[in-house]
Amino acid sequence: MKPTRTRSTATAATAVLAVLALATACNRSGSESVGSGGDKPAIGIDLPRSDSDFWNSYAQYLKKGIKADGINALPISNSQNDVTKLVANVQAFQNTGAKAVVMAPQDTGAIASTLDTLASKKIPVVSVDTRPDKGEVYMVVRADNRAYGTKACEFLGKQLGGKGKVAEFQGSLDSINGRDRSEAFAECMKTKFPKIKVFELPTEWKGDVASAKLQSLLAQHPDLNGIYMQAGGAFLQPTLALLEQKGLLKPAGEKGHISIVSNDGIPQEFDAIRKGQIDATVSQPADLYAKYALYYAQAAAEGKTFKPGATDHGSTIVKIPNGLEDQLPAPLVTKDNVDDKSLWGNNVG
Numbered sequence: 352m353k354p355t356r357t358r359s360t361a362t363a364a365t366a367v368l369a370v371l372a373l374a375t376a377c378n379r380s381g382s383e384s385v386g387s388g389g390d391k392p393a394i395g396i397d398l399p400r401s402d403s404d405f406w407n408s409y410a411q412y413l414k415k416g417i418k419a420d421g422i423n424a425l426p427i428s429n430s431q432n433d434v435t436k437l438v439a440n441v442q443a444f445q446n447t448g449a450k451a452v453v454m455a456p457q458d459t460g461a462i463a464s465t466l467d468t469l470a471s472k473k474i475p476v477v478s479v480d481t482r483p484d485k486g487e488v489y490m491v492v493r494a495d496n497r498a499y500g501t502k503a504c505e506f507l508g509k510q511l512g513g514k515g516k517v518a519e520f521q522g523s524l525d526s527i528n529g530r531d532r533s534e535a536f537a538e539c540m541k542t543k544f545p546k547i548k549v550f551e552l553p554t555e556w557k558g559d560v561a562s563a564k565l566q567s568l569l570a571q572h573p574d575l576n577g578i579y580m581q582a583g584g585a586f587l588q589p590t591l592a593l594l595e596q597k598g599l600l601k602p603a604g605e606k607g608h609i610s611i612v613s614n615d616g617i618p619q620e621f622d623a624i625r626k627g628q629i630d631a632t633v634s635q636p637a638d639l640y641a642k643y644a645l646y647y648a649q650a651a652a653e654g655k656t657f658k659p660g661a662t663d664h665g666s667t668i669v670k671i672p673n674g675l676e677d678q679l680p681a682p683l684v685t686k687d688n689v690d691d692k693s694l695w696g697n698n699v700g
Contacts, residue, residue, distance in 0.1 A: 395425045395453070410427075412638050412695075428443070434456070441469065466488065500535030507579060577612075
């Protein structure tokens, strides 16, 4: 079940598991218990990172949901985009009696062996935003990431009138999200807008990498007129800072404006849309991710089951090779609907 390329990572994680588990117990992010669930089954929750406004918003929604619903949550851990830390954090959850685990693995291949271990212990897993390549999951709570790429392509293609040059900040391609968004964007551009030249820039979800590559690209192609950012939480600020530094941050509607489409739906993107700095974003539902991660984790711990089909919360559960996936809605946000109060990005501090 374990991909060859991840064996060294998994072996190293196993070798230091005891040490890391002990360190995790002492140093976990949000180490205080945020919910008092009484006799409810214990839920282990790992946050994937804290260097993104999107994931920080997700963490806020999680903590609110835990308190509101009386979830019996173990101290929340943060694996900081490190699969070795995630493995250790999960081991700590096992050791402290978790009956279900919520995680958001950023490397969707390297987590397979950990999922196999949890399955053998009959501890169900809810994976948020990312779909593990292999390994059993109870439920993936995720939006349709191929739709992200397609929506971005269609909007940007129309903005550019079907011709021009576009930089694409690709997320990590060892993540199903990065692959889905990149593949869908490429297919859409090739099919619908063949006169648009796309420059694919792998970034590993790192804003400084995206900024450096954009600077090099602009030196070679000063007539660049479009950008697709696969994660506004990581790429928005460094991109705007670079464009402003080079005198290229022209407002929408003004000559020389570089059309920008993003993914995430954070408040900062909405502000940038209002200012005309970027044109659109696909709102990734941080609030619903948190809500239904907790919902499914509680259900899993209580032995409940689900089937593919429409849900009562406007989404669809689909069958995937290693479990089920609840595909939550993710609307396109432009200047026309940026002030919609139903968007989570308009409801956070």
